[in-house]
Amino acid sequence: MxxxxxxxxxxxxxxxxxxxxxxxxxxxxxxxxxxxxxxxxxxxxxxxxxxxxxxxxxxxxxxxxxxxxxxxxxxxxxxxxxxxxxxxxxxxxxxxxxxxxxxxxxxxxxxxxxxxxxxxxxxxxxxxxxxxxxxxxxxxxxxxxxxxxIYGYVYGGSGGSFQTIGAMENTDGVWDGAVALIQAIPMSSPNNWCIRALAGLTLDSKSDQIIDAVRAGGSGDPFAGLEEHEGVALEEATALGVPLNAWEDFDGVARNRTELYNTIRTMVIPNVKSAFPTYADDFWTKEGFLGMEESELGQFFRDSLVEYNATVEEVQLGEDDVPVGIKLDNVPEVSPDELEFTILSEGEEVGSFIGLVNKEDGSVYIYSDNNATILANLAEGVQLLADNRWYLAVHTWHRHQVPALEAGYYGYDYLRTDNGQPTYPQYDTLLAPSISRAASGGGTHTGNITGKVIIMDNLGDFDAFPWHADWYKSQVQSALGDRFKDSYRLYYNQHANHYMGTVPQSLQSVIVDFTGLFEQSLRDVSAWVEGNIDPPKQTQYTVENGQVIVPPTASKRRGIQPIVNLTVDGGNRTEVQIGDTVTFSIQAEVPPGTGKVVSVEWDFEGKGGFVEIDIGKPSKKVKTQVSHTYDTAGTFIPTVRVASHRDGDTETLFARLLNLGRVRVIVSESSTGP
Known part of the structure; x- marks a missing residue:
């Protein structure tokens, strides 16, 4: 038709x-x-x-x-x-x-x-x-x-959560319910990027030991062995909301696999520069800013600062005769790979651009998103000032953007003194809320939702910090009062971060695809609206030092995700020799009223290669043991992946709720006697 x-x-x-x-x-x-x-x-x-x-x-x-x-x-x-x-x-x-x-x-x-x-x-x-x-x-x-x-349900994650909340606070009769995923709030962007960047830059040389500490079977103490300035950076990131368990994916938290560097360059620096053009000078010259701070961390940043003059020897032109590369007369060995280049004419600044430096031949690749009008000034003999002043300075932008105490963003209390005042100098305007308002269509996250809303957040999310969803929950409680319980749910999930969609195999033993979790939430909100069927109870949790903590058992944690407890030799790690048989014990259980476990898959090497085992009929609780023999030496993170389904359907591809259990097995060479 x-x-x-x-x-x-x-x-x-x-x-x-x-x-x-x-x-x-x-x-x-x-x-x-x-x-x-x-x-x-x-x-x-x-x-x-x-x-x-x-x-x-x-x-x-x-x-x-x-x-x-x-x-x-x-x-x-x-x-x-x-x-x-x-x-x-x-x-x-x-x-x-x-x-x-x-x-x-x-x-x-x-x-x-x-x-x-x-x-x-x-x-x-x-x-x-x-x-x-x-x-x-x-x-x-x-x-x-x-x-x-006709009933409608809007949903979106990250930037889409801005739009989803904007929709549910500023429309009536358009959609009847919503699911906001991995929730961003008015203080999220660009502050979250800066918080991650500060810790990542400072901790980069200790990445291996931090990964090992937070990985299954590790010490659980990523602070052990850190120098003073490194511990300060990790403590700050933790208190402000970066999940400690997320550091196992150090490349995701603090390197460019998740576009951290690119976002700092293309979004954070331009926004801060536009709104507060003196910020970099303040950072390096004024008391109260890290660039002038008499501390190990301040010294680390001063030691990381690079500034040098160079002359353009050659210009490479691309389409429309726009420069795409240059060659410099000198590049110091200490030069970082990426720098800002300021074009000088008779000592005056003409404009700047960002480029990627090849220290071997002195060439600079010019990013295509630079201003073509400024690049037109490049020619042989032009003088440049190369530096990373702005790049380093924005790593602590969040310190100078502390929201008002009455706004309730309690994670930022770490950046206050005992009397509630900000520890560091502040700028008159908060940049993050303006970005939030633009993304959400002018909304301000009042909490005054007009339909039924489910929030789904992940405990390993280093982009949208878990405590932020708890802050918005308080907004909704305040706005709705007695109507809160009939309009809102918040669910937290383990072993999931900001990654939406099919998880790459290299990460499948670390995080789960949470598509099935939000699919079930969409069905739950639909049943809530159309059939007045209450969704499962909210996840029970506490917030301690910026970290969301959930109970270990399904009956106490609630929510909708299955709970998985995996042990080896009664604990979370064991040491064996090649040829030894290792026995793993698993107990998986669904929270009350959320369905049945429908599959159990094993990946004994922790590389994302899962194989399903027969568990019989779907049930609310699965308890079993499996054994495996390792024929090579090494450190392995055996992983079990459990799926549940509300109706116990073992065949469907939709609304399968995943979680992981993980332990550590250290396999050494067999000893040989005389």
Whole structure:
């Protein structure tokens, strides 16, 4: 069944929906636009259907593609066959996504009796809200049921959590529920990047011993053996929220595998420079800033500072004659790989750019996101000042951005004196909330949600710190009062971090794919809205020194994730010789009312190569032993991966909830007698 060609201005559409509708308005002049089911957003008032196709993959569905006239926003609506639809839709949001939904998202929607909505990434919630409302009209016409009530559920992670919360606080009647994943809050960006960067730069030389300490079977004390300045940096990062267990993935926390360096260069430095152009000078010349601090950490930063003059000997041009590389007359041995280069003309600064230095031949690769107008000044003989002043300075930007005490961001109390005042000099304006407001569409995380919301956060998340979700929980409690319990849930998960989607094999013995966890939360919020079925109880936890701590047992922890306890020789590590048989004991259990364990998989070498074993019928608790013989020497992290499912379904690919158990086995060469 094809739809008629439709445009939507108010509710006047060619398919017969009529009636004037008011424009959506903001409550305050500078506040976010309040979107209701009965108002029209003046920016997104004319949706155009551009194409319709019947698709067979991943499952049969009807795809409706379109855009909003006069905007760059486009969308896709994926409608399942009528017999596979039960009056709901699922709508993922993220600022940088395109409008093509992944096969797994479309298939999950169909498996959950819903259609799928996807809108090209944009800041805020307004384009998504307009598309969500339009999708209901499209669905009613397609299914031939103009009076059908349709329930909608919006969800998104990280930057998408900004949009999800913005949507649920500033719309009414558009979506009925939401799942916000790996939650960001108004103090998250850019501060979290700086907190990680400070610790990562300072601890880099001790990465191996820190990894070993926090890994399964390690000492559990990553502070042991650190020098004074290293301990200060790790203590600060821990108190501000970086999970201690996350440091096992040191490359993820503090190196560029997760784009930390690139984000510092392309997002943090430009934003701080624009808002506070004197910050780097303050850092290196004023009391109260680390660059002037009489401490081991201050000395470490001064020793890391590099500044030198160089002359351009050669310029390499790319497309449109924009410089893509240069060669310098000298590069000191101490030069870092990445530096800021300031172009000088008769001693005056013309502008700056960032480049990657090759110390062997003096060449500099110029990043393509530099300003082409500034690069046009590069020529043979031009004088440059190379330095890392700004790069180092922003590592402590968070110290000078402490929020007001009454705002409740308790993790930042680490950066206060005993009388509640900030320890370090402060700037008048907080940068992070302005970034949050832009991403969430002007929202301010008031907690005043208009539908049912489930928050899913991960205990190993080094991008969105776990205690931040607890802060937002307090916002919702304050805003809703007695309505809180009937509107909000917070679930924490083990062995998961910020990584959304299929986990690379190299990390599968460390973290789980949490897709199934949020799929179940989407189904739970749907049942909560449509059937008044309460979701499982929230995760029980405490927050200690910036760390979220959960109980060890399923009955006390609650939440929805299965709990796994793996031991070897009664503990978390053992030492054996080649050829010895090692026996592992596992106990896995689901929290009350959350289903059954449906699979147990083993990876005895900890390399992500899992093999499933037979556990018989699905059950609420699994207790078993397995044995393995190692034929090579080395240190291994045997891992067991457990999956549970709400209905005990062993065949489905959807809503499988994963967790890991891990121990350490040290295998040495066999001893030989005389």
């Amino acid at each position: 094809a739809l008629q060609s439709m445009t939507w201005v108010g509710f006047e559409v060619s398919s017969g929906f009529t009636g004037a509708a008011p424009e959506c308005v903001a409550v305050t002049p500078d506040g976010p636009l309040q979107i209701t089911a009965d108002c029209v957003d003046p920016m997104y008032d004319t949706p155009i259907i551009a194409n319709e196709t019947d698709e067979t993959l991943p499952l049969p569905h009807h795809r409706v593609s379109g855009y909003f006239n006069g905007t760059t926003t486009d969308f896709n609506i994926y409608l399942p066959l009528q017999e596979n639809w039960d009056g709901r839709f699922f709508h993922q949001v993220y600022p940088l996504q395109n409008s093509t939904a992944e096969d797994v998202s479309i298939a999950f929607g169909i498996d959950s009796s819903g259609y799928t909505v996807r809108v090209a990434g944009d800041l805020g919630y307004r384009a998504d809200a307009a598309t969500a409302k339009f999708s209901k009209e499209v669905a009613r016409e397609y299914y031939g049921d103009p009076d059908r009530q």
